[in-house]
Amino acid sequence: MSTQRTAEVVRNTNETQIRVAINLDGSGRQKLDTGVPFLDHMLDQIARHGLIDLEIEARGDLHIDAHHTVEDVGITLGQAVARAIGDKSGIRRYGHAYVPLDEALSRVVIDFSGRPGIEFHVPFKRSMIGTFDVDLTHEFFQGFVNHALVTLHVDNLRGENAHHQCETVFKAFGRALRMAAERDERAAGTIPSTKGSL
Numbered sequence: 001m002s003t004q005r006t007a008e009v010v011r012n013t014n015e016t017q018i019r020v021a022i023n024l025d026g027s028g029r030q031k032l033d034t035g036v037p038f039l040d041h042m043l044d045q046i047a048r049h050g051l052i053d054l055e056i057e058a059r060g061d062l063h064i065d066a067h068h069t070v071e072d073v074g075i076t077l078g079q080a081v082a083r084a085i086g087d088k089s090g091i092r093r094y095g096h097a098y099v100p101l102d103e104a105l106s107r108v109v110i111d112f113s114g115r116p117g118i119e120f121h122v123p124f125k126r127s128m129i130g131t132f133d134v135d136l137t138h139e140f141f142q143g144f145v146n147h148a149l150v151t152l153h154v155d156n157l158r159g160e161n162a163h164h165q166c167e168t169v170f171k172a173f174g175r176a177l178r179m180a181a182e183r184d185e186r187a188a189g190t191i192p193s194t195k196g197s198l
Contacts, residue, residue, distance in 0.1 A: 005181075007083035011076045015068040016060040020080040024181050026053025034058040034073055036066045038132035039140075042170040043073075049099075050174035070136040074143030081148045085181060088112050093192040095180030099172040104159030106168035108176040111151040114198040118145045122156040122169060129162050137166055141173075150180075 004025040011018045030047035032040040034056060047054040056077070060069030085091065096109040106122075118141060124134040145152050154173070159165035184192075191197055 005084040005086065007080045009076050009080045009083065011072060011079070013072065016058060016072040018056070018058045018060075018072055018076045020073075020076045021053075021055040022077070022080045022084050023053035024081070024084045027051055029053045031055045034069060035060060035062050036069055036132065038129055039066070039070055039073065039136075042166065045167060045170040046174040046177070048174070049171045050178040052174070052178070066133065066136060067139065071139040071143045074140035075147050078144040078147030078149075081144075081177075081181075085112065087191070088114075088198045089191055090183050090188045091192065092180055092182050092184045092187075093198070095176040095178065095182075097172040097175030097179065099168045099175065101164045101168045101171070102161070104161060104164035104168045105157045106159075106165070106172045107153075107155045107157060108169065108172035109153040110173075110176045110180045112149075112180055112198060113151045114149050115151060116146045116149055117151040118142055119153045119155075122154060122165060124156075124162045124165055125160055126162045129166060134162060134166065137169065 004023055006023045008021040028048040028051050030044055032043050034040055043056060058069055058073050093112050098107050120138050127134055154169055156165045
């Protein structure tokens with residue numbers, strides 16, 4: 001097995017200070033401290049179901065609200081994934097997953113296309129999950145997509161409990177990311193594109 005694919009990114013702005021360390025070939029270990037407990041819970045789903053080792057520390061202007069912190073964690077995670085994945089040689093490129101949780105079911109499809117694009121269709125049944133504004137879910141994934149340079153389709157197919165809806169999205173995202181980033185032995189050394197680059 002070749003060297004594990006790792007990256008560390010630090011992002012400092014007037015609104016947030018964030019450090020993300022990632023190992024795409026990990027086992028799901030995580031150390032998360034964003035100051036937003038529900039976001040930590042969702043990031044844990046990505047690590048565990050994506051078998052990605054993930055460390056995220058964030059400090060943000062939570063006295064205003066969680067918007068900048070959640071969005072910037074998405075941005076920084078996207079930068080870390082892009083750095084860790086490298087030139088995408090020998091990866092599967094595409095990944096997808098369906099994940100249920102009780103009455104909720106979500107589908108996530110990802111393409112390491114080199115082009116940022118998102119289709120996000122999650123009809124949350126309520127606007128808040130505890131103190132977490134569900135609108136921030138889209139902001140997280142938009143930030144990720146813009147900086148990981150992936151195409152991402154997120155569809156919650158059914159669900160009545162907003163927590164379940166959100167959790168199935170993050171679990172499915174972790175599984176889809178794991179599939180897309182996985183090394184394909186049959187494609188070793190090749191770029192999975194007719195263009196020859198991604």
